[in-house]
Each structure stands twice: as C-alpha cells, then as structure tokens.
Amino acid sequence: MSHYFNERELEDQPLHLTDEQIKSPYQVLERLCADFSLAEVRQNLFESVKVCMTGETDIFRNNNKRAQAFNWYIRAQAALEAVFVMVKDRQSGNDRRFEVV
Numbered sequence: 001m002s003h004y005f006n007e008r009e010l011e012d013q014p015l016h017l018t019d020e021q022i023k024s025p026y027q028v029l030e031r032l033c034a035d036f037s038l039a040e041v042r043q044n045l046f047e048s049v050k051v052c053m054t055g056e057t058d059i060f061r062n063n064n065k066r067a068q069a070f071n072w073y074i075r076a077q078a079a080l081e082a083v084f085v086m087v088k089d090r091q092s093g094n095d096r097r098f099e100v101v
Contacts, residue, residue, distance in 0.1 A: 026090065033087040041080050049073040 014022055021028050032041070052060050052069055059065050 026087070029083050029087050030091070033084055038081065038084045041084075042077060045073065045077055045080065 017025070017028065036044075049069060053066060060069065
C-alpha cells in the first residue's frame with residue numbers, strides 16, 4: 001500500500017502539481033497531449049499494467065487484486081482518452097462544456 005494512504009492530509013490532494021498547475025490544470029493536460037500521442041499513452045499504460053500482472057509482485061497473485069488492477073486500467077485509459085478529447089476541443093477553440101449523463 002502506498003505511504004500516501006497513511007497520511008490523511010495527503011490522501012485527496014494533488015502531490016505532483018505546482019501551485020501554478022493547480023490554478024491552471026489545463027496546462028498539465030495540454031503538456032501531456034503535446035509530449036505524447038494518445039497511442040503512446042495507451043501503450044505506456046498497458047506496459048505498466050502488464051508488468052504488474054505478469055511480474056513476481058506478490059500483491060497481484062491475488063485474483064481480486066488483479067481484477068481491481070485491470071478495472072483501474074480500463075478506467076484510467078478512458079480518463080486519459082477524455083483528457084485528449086478535452087484538450088483537442090480547447091485547442092480548436094471549441095471549449096465546450098460537457099454534458100453530465
């Protein structure tokens with residue numbers, strides 16, 4: 001388990017963003033999209049999950065932990081795809097507000 005879970009004040013706070021990035025999180029998303037293609041992000045995410053699932057890490061020998069990791073992978077991939085859609089829309093001048101469904 002991550003050491004962040006042991007420190008309540010860090011639990012739901014950004015840990016890797018500067019104050020400027022917290023004020024303007026789009027710059028982080030735009031940088032991600034500029035530095036990597038969506039295909040590269042998918043591949044890197046897949047490789048990370050593959051290493052966890054096929055490696056010798058004890059935690060992933062548990063079927064439930066593997067299922068949780070795979071579920072996280074699917075949701076993280078969808079979230080990253082949404083980031084790319086949002087950034088592309090903003091860069092094209094179509095900074096639309098997305099519907100809540």
